Amino acid sequence: MARILLILLATLFLALMVVLPVVAIFHRAFAEGWGTYLASILDPETLAAIRLTVIAALIVLPLNIVFGVASAWVIARYRFPGRRALLVLVELPFAVSPIVAGLCFLLIYGAYGPVGAALEPFGVQLMFNLTGIVLVSLFVTCPFVMREILPVLMVTGEDEEKAALTLGANGWQIFRHVVLPNISWGLAYGTVLTMARAMGEFGAVSVVSGAIRGQTMTLPLQIELLYNDYNATGAFAAATVLTGLALVTLALRGLLERFGPRRAH
């Protein structure tokens, strides 16, 4: 009896807190029919926001993979002073509120910040454009790839790499044939998480984007803008795109967890 009650309670909670809102997004977006929905999505400003979001995510992703693998590697394989500090530092973006992160970036890389001011005479502007969006997205997503790979590297140890070394493999061959296959699932998982976060980030991006309509609005910012403009249909239509991307990410994540090989050991 208690068991049934608990299951009911959990289901009810999930339905109210998770399922209902997601259903509501789609319901509201289609409330005025397909025509209005499509017109909202195909609105030039919304399309521009989708494009910017995807471009930013596609820039962030490879950078994050390279830095994530490199930092995980360094922490797993080398002992050096400050190693523990680095481990904590990499996690910092999880702890800092995104809006605070955005403000910090503005403070340093903005026109009045030390770096921003130094670059300004050369006509280089880092904030209120794609560069700014990419920079803060990198900050908020920086732990994902690294966090997924590090435990795998720790568990597999370095004996296989040493064996490859004695067999005459060079650094690239060791990475390509020994390390990469071992970390590939973690890497894929981290990549999916990074993608989801990079596309959905609101707080940090809202500070540094400058919110120029049709130019520096990412999808989450565009949704807020439409909603504040009393264009609820437009806002919810745009929201279905973001939700759709999130659902795809979720599906990918599920597939990775299900089919990720547990062949090791």
Next chain:
Amino acid sequence: MTFEIRDIHKSFAGTEVLKGVSLSLEKGEFIALLGPSGSGKTTLLNIVAGLAHADSGSLVFDGEDITRQPAGQRHFGMVFQSYALFRHMTVAQNIGFGLKVMKGGPSRAEIDRRVAELLEMIELPGLADRFPAQLSGGQRQRVAMARALAIRPRLLLMDEPFSALDAQVRVSLRSEVRALQRRAGVGAIMVTHDRAEADALADRIAIMDQGRIVTIETPEQVA
């Protein structure tokens, strides 16, 4: 063809783990480094393999100073205590790896032939497509041996190659390893803390203690 270890010193964080070790190996000779843990034998093996570097002293192979030569260029086959098989590669891919990454190495067909030959030699011809996780401890050990021998090494290095096996398999594998080494005609250095193992395998036994080779003996005759 000889290999000489000359006056090797090595310290870790102020503790001297090798205090001037010298040893020479004749062609095809099997030497066991026997000693308790902490005696420096594994460190010495790693230095020979090129996985660690000596603070002073030198390694000379056939008159050539290889002290600063990178591990990959030494052409020494190494069998690790954990076997260190590549877990996502099949047995055949494991054995062929050293040939595959060789600069100007053999063709794919030649690699396949060599791998088949080695599988035959270690008496596991049917297991080419298995993954390491699907093998018994003894089978893994033999695959590790075949992988090290595939590159036709100038010297075979073994770090406690039997320690992960149960007692029965351990004894039966000894003669097999010895036969493989003889057949390959390659000199070998094996690290062990097991006197019986050293006796059964080695031509000479270098007994190490506290960073020094204390004596070099010939194995006691086993009845």
